[in-house]
Amino acid sequence: MPAENLNYFAGIKKDFIYSARMFSQKMQQFYSLDSIKNSYNARISQIAEERKTGKKIVGTFCLFVPDEIILAAGADRMILCGGKNDTVPIAEQYLPRNICPLVKSSFGSIINNGCSGVKSCSHFCMVDMVVAENTCDSKKKMYELLGDYVPTYVIDLPQRPDSPEALKYFLGELDKFKVAMEQLTGNKVTVEQLKIEIKSSNDTRKLFHRLYSLRKMDPPPISGLDVLKVLQKQYFLSPDELKKSLRMLIREVEQVMADREPADIEPADIEPANRERRPRIMVSGCPMAGGNTKVPEIIESKGGVIVAEESCTGTRSFWDLVDEKKDPMLALAERYIKIPCSCMSPNDRRIDNILELAREFKVDGVVYYTLQFCHGYNIEKYKIQQALKKEGIPMLAIETDYGDSDVEQIGLRVDAFMEMLS
Ligand code: SF4
Numbered sequence: 001m002p003a004e005n006l007n008y009f010a011g012i013k014k015d016f017i018y019s020a021r022m023f024s025q026k027m028q029q030f031y032s033l034d035s036i037k038n039s040y041n042a043r044i045s046q047i048a049e050e051r052k053t054g055k056k057i058v059g060t061f062c063l064f065v066p067d068e069i070i071l072a073a074g075a076d077r078m079i080l081c082g083g084k085n086d087t088v089p090i091a092e093q094y095l096p097r098n099i100c101p102l103v104k105s106s107f108g109s110i111i112n113n114g115c116s117g118v119k120s121c122s123h124f125c126m127v128d129m130v131v132a133e134n135t136c137d138s139k140k141k142m143y144e145l146l147g148d149y150v151p152t153y154v155i156d157l158p159q160r161p162d163s164p165e166a167l168k169y170f171l172g173e174l175d176k177f178k179v180a181m182e183q184l185t186g187n188k189v190t191v192e193q194l195k196i197e198i199k200s201s202n203d204t205r206k207l208f209h210r211l212y213s214l215r216k217m218d219p220p221p222i223s224g225l226d227v228l229k230v231l232q233k234q235y236f237l238s239p240d241e242l243k244k245s246l247r248m249l250i251r252e253v254e255q256v257m258a259d260r261e262p263a264d265i266e267p268a269d270i271e272p273a274n275r276e277r278r279p280r281i282m283v284s285g286c287p288m289a290g291g292n293t294k295v296p297e298i299i300e301s302k303g304g305v306i307v308a309e310e311s312c313t314g315t316r317s318f319w320d321l322v323d324e325k326k327d328p329m330l331a332l333a334e335r336y337i338k339i340p341c342s343c344m345s346p347n348d349r350r351i352d353n354i355l356e357l358a359r360e361f362k363v364d365g366v367v368y369y370t371l372q373f374c375h376g377y378n379i380e381k382y383k384i385q386q387a388l389k390k391e392g393i394p395m396l397a398i399e400t401d402y403g404d405s406d407v408e409q410i411g412l413r414v415d416a417f418m419e420m421l422s
């Protein structure tokens with residue numbers, strides 16, 4: 001684990017930190033991750049240059065907004081989700097305290113205004129329009145306030161995706177959204193351009209599949225924390241830069257695999273009781289926006305290794321491809337309406353998906369991650385725990401915020417969970 005990942009451990013017991021360092025010694029460092037980590041300034045400069053040429057920039061907060069339509073209209077996009085704690089108190093001057101930290105952090109960085117405040121979201125002022133979506137209550141109401149700061153367009157989502165009318169309704173919403181993008185940019189969204197963008201996004205999704213397939217190895221060659229940082233950056237980097245970075249990282253990981261000494265690899269057929277191996281963990285639940293790595297840091301410092309993330313900063317973002325043979329708008333509607341977000345009801349698709357991932361990635365246990373006051377994911381926890389229990393997969397539920405007051409307490413619970421899985 002790189003040293004900067006240890007910021008959550010300030011003031012935590014010595015042996016806790018020690019175990020984090022021991023773990024870090026066993027994991028490979030990947031140089032291509034540095035270029036992803038350092039991409040921030042280059043991307044901001046790129047966006048600034050694009051704006052000078054009249055290109056429009058669209059800010060988004062959610063997976064339900066299809067990038068393909070934004071890009072086909074000739075605009076660029078960037079994510080505005082907040083993952084840092086320092087802007088939460090600012091938001092709490094305007095919003096109730098008991099809503100999820102992701103919404104508070106995002107709103108706090110926006111109202112801190114813009115480009116002058118040290119704690120502000122430095123790219124919010126570059127956005128010409130926010131494209132929002134009707135998902136959870138906190139976000140919906142936050143978007144109403146956002147309209148005072150920036151033009152805000154809301155895509156209405158059908159909340160019962162399996163009902164016969166849902167697809168038609170969503171397709172109508174995407175058609176309206178396409179027109180809004182055409183009006184914003186002054187460019188026509190053509191079928192040909194949509195097909196190009198769909199192929200490009202599918203190529204990125206396939207690269208993520210390749211990266212994830214490497215994590216199926218036992219032990220996996222890359223830490224969950226490293227993968228999470230790439231997943232967080234996917235919404236920020238340009239599509240070309242993201243693909244380039246992913247290809248570099250995959251090549252590097254594959255090379256490490258090829259160079260592995262046989263002694264480094266424990267045969268998968270050794271009985272778990274006789275193995276010295278880290279428990280394979282899947283994290284499932286709320287998204288972890290950039291800057292929020294608290295729980296994965298704790299899991300991996302306590303000896304677990306994260307092999308999959310069922311979240312919007314995980315498989316939900318890339319698992320399903322868009323059908324390139326169909327009419328592009330219909331194919332987009334079909335793909336995006338299937339995202340198993342907890343604001344959908346019923347959401348059994350998510351349970352099936354979690355079980356499938358647990359089998360595919362041979363997970364030993366699931367850490368169910370909920371942000372405080374995220375009622376949707378919190379309530380779904382019950383059904384998911386039942387489903388995992390039937391499969392004999394233990395689950396640890398963690399509900400937390402962006403602060404560090406509970407780090408030690410979470411550490412103790414994760415520790416006990418790891419011991420049980422070992
Ligand atoms: S969890 Fe749901 S609302 Fe949040 S980003 Fe994902 S799809 Fe959107």
Ligand code: SF4
Pocket residue numbers: 100101102103136137138139286287371373374375376377
């Ligand atoms: S984490 Fe939950 S409450 Fe927060 S924005 Fe996402 S869905 Fe809404």
